[in-house]
Amino acid sequence: MTDRFLEGKTALVTGSTQGIGLAIATALGEAGCRVAVHGLGDAGIVKKATDTVVDAGASDVRHFDANFMDPDAIEVMMRQVADWGDIDILVNNAGIQKTTPLEDADTGTWNSILAVNLSAAFHTMRLAMPSMKERGYGRVVNIASVHGLVASRDKAPYVASKYGLVGLSRTAALEYADAGNRQSGGVTVNCICPGWTETELIEPQVQARTQQLGGGREAGVADLLREKQPSLRMSDPSEIGALAVWLCHRHAHNLTGTAIPIDGGWTAQ
Structure with missing residues (x-):
C-alpha cells in the first residue's frame, strides 16, 4: 500500500498535463496530496491528466492554465492556488x-x-x-536538466535557462535553510536534473537522428543515447516522480541546495 504521508498537503506542479510533470503530479497524488495541475492544452488533454491524478489517489485536484510568458498571469494563478490551499510543495516543471x-x-x-x-x-x-517559512515546512523541487550541469551544442537559450534555474535554486536554499526544524520538516529547495527521458520534449531530436541514419525510431534513440548517456537506457517519467516525492519527506529536511542528476552517468564523464 502506498505511503500517504502527504495527506493534508497541497502541491502545485507546473507543466503537469503530460510527461514528467504529470508523472510527478501522479506520484504526489498517490502520497495523498491535493494537487494543482497546471498546463495549457485542449480540454481532452487536461481532463485525461486530472483524471489520472484523481485515480492515483489525490485528495483533490484542480487545473490552472496560467500562461507562463505573462508574470501577471502567474501572480493571479498563485493567488488562486493559495486560496484553495496553502502551497506546501512547489514543483517547477514547465519548460520549452x-x-x-x-x-x-x-x-x-x-x-x-x-x-x-x-x-x-x-x-x-x-x-x-x-x-x-511561516509554517516551517515547504518543498521546492525544480526540474532542471543535465543541461543545468553541462552544456551541449545548439541549445544556448535552453542551457542558459537551466544553469540559471540551478543557481536560483541554490540561492533560495541558502536563504531558507534555517526555516522550520527537524520535526516540522524545514524548507528545502532542490533540483532534479534528468538526462534523456521518454517524453515528447525530446521527440524532435529523436526524429532528427532517425532521419540522419535513415533507419527506424529505435536506431535514432540508440544513437542519441550512445552519444551522451552511458547506461544506454532512457529514464521513465515515473522515476523522476518517485524522487520528487522522496524529497518531500520530513527526513529529507537537511537535503537542500542540491542538483541531482538522473542521467545514466552522463554528467559523471
Missing part, C-alpha cells in the same frame, strides 16, 4: 526547448525559453516560499 545554433537563435526564442524555464520559477518561488 528549441535546438538551434547560437548564430541562428533570435530574440523571440531567447525571451520565450527564459520566460518559461527560468523567470516563471522565480515568480512562483518568490510568491510561495514566504508562507512555507
Whole structure:
C-alpha cells in the first residue's frame, strides 16, 4: 500500500498535463496530496491528466492554465492556488526547448525559453516560499536538466535557462535553510536534473537522428543515447516522480541546495 504521508498537503506542479510533470503530479497524488495541475492544452488533454491524478489517489485536484510568458498571469494563478490551499510543495516543471545554433537563435526564442524555464520559477518561488517559512515546512523541487550541469551544442537559450534555474535554486536554499526544524520538516529547495527521458520534449531530436541514419525510431534513440548517456537506457517519467516525492519527506529536511542528476552517468564523464 502506498505511503500517504502527504495527506493534508497541497502541491502545485507546473507543466503537469503530460510527461514528467504529470508523472510527478501522479506520484504526489498517490502520497495523498491535493494537487494543482497546471498546463495549457485542449480540454481532452487536461481532463485525461486530472483524471489520472484523481485515480492515483489525490485528495483533490484542480487545473490552472496560467500562461507562463505573462508574470501577471502567474501572480493571479498563485493567488488562486493559495486560496484553495496553502502551497506546501512547489514543483517547477514547465519548460520549452528549441535546438538551434547560437548564430541562428533570435530574440523571440531567447525571451520565450527564459520566460518559461527560468523567470516563471522565480515568480512562483518568490510568491510561495514566504508562507512555507511561516509554517516551517515547504518543498521546492525544480526540474532542471543535465543541461543545468553541462552544456551541449545548439541549445544556448535552453542551457542558459537551466544553469540559471540551478543557481536560483541554490540561492533560495541558502536563504531558507534555517526555516522550520527537524520535526516540522524545514524548507528545502532542490533540483532534479534528468538526462534523456521518454517524453515528447525530446521527440524532435529523436526524429532528427532517425532521419540522419535513415533507419527506424529505435536506431535514432540508440544513437542519441550512445552519444551522451552511458547506461544506454532512457529514464521513465515515473522515476523522476518517485524522487520528487522522496524529497518531500520530513527526513529529507537537511537535503537542500542540491542538483541531482538522473542521467545514466552522463554528467559523471
